[in-house]
Amino acid sequence: QVQLVESGGGLVQPGGSLRLSCAASGSFRSINDMGWYRQAPGKQRELVATITSGGSTNYANSMKGRFTISRDNAKNTVYLQMNSLKPEDTAVYSCNANARLTYWSRDYWGQGTQVTVSS
Numbered sequence: 752q753v754q755l756v757e758s759g760g761g762l763v764q765p766g767g768s769l770r771l772s773c774a775a776s777g778s779f780r781s782i783n784d785m786g787w788y789r790q791a792p793g794k795q796r797e798l799v800a801t802i803t804s805g806g807s808t809n810y811a812n813s814m815k816g817r818f819t820i821s822r823d824n825a826k827n828t829v830y831l832q833m834n835s836l837k838p839e840d841t842a843v844y845s846c847n848a849n850a851r852l853t854y855w856s857r858d859y860w861g862q863g864t865q866v867t868v869s870s
Contacts, residue, residue, distance in 0.1 A: 753777040753850045753859040760844065760864030767868070768834045773846030773861055775827040783849040783856065785822055785829040789842035789866075799844070802829065836868045 759771040786801035800820040846861040
């Protein structure tokens with residue numbers, strides 16, 4: 752089983768930056784892909800970025816050039832560096848991880864962290 756805990760959210764002004772972290776703990780053989788998703792009030796959850804165990808990344812079009820995803824496999828932690836933040840980036844950001852257990856793999860989700868961009 753895997754537990755994911757996000758941190759680093761908060762209130763920032765437009766144009767500012769934030770760095771989110773998500774640490775995985777529990778009983779598992781290894782962690783495959785990890786990713787960040789976000790959900791604004793009244794809207795569906797959307798993909799922000801994903802990263803494989805080998806470090807290959809993919810980004811949603813609206814986040815390209817401003818956000819950067821990375822991971823530290825030794826710490827079982829994934830990061831999201833967010834720059835040039837806009838009010839429309841306001842949302843709950845959640846961490847996802849696909850973990851390999853003894854005989855199978857499954858997805859796990861963190862509780863989410865609030866990011867608010869406002870002057």
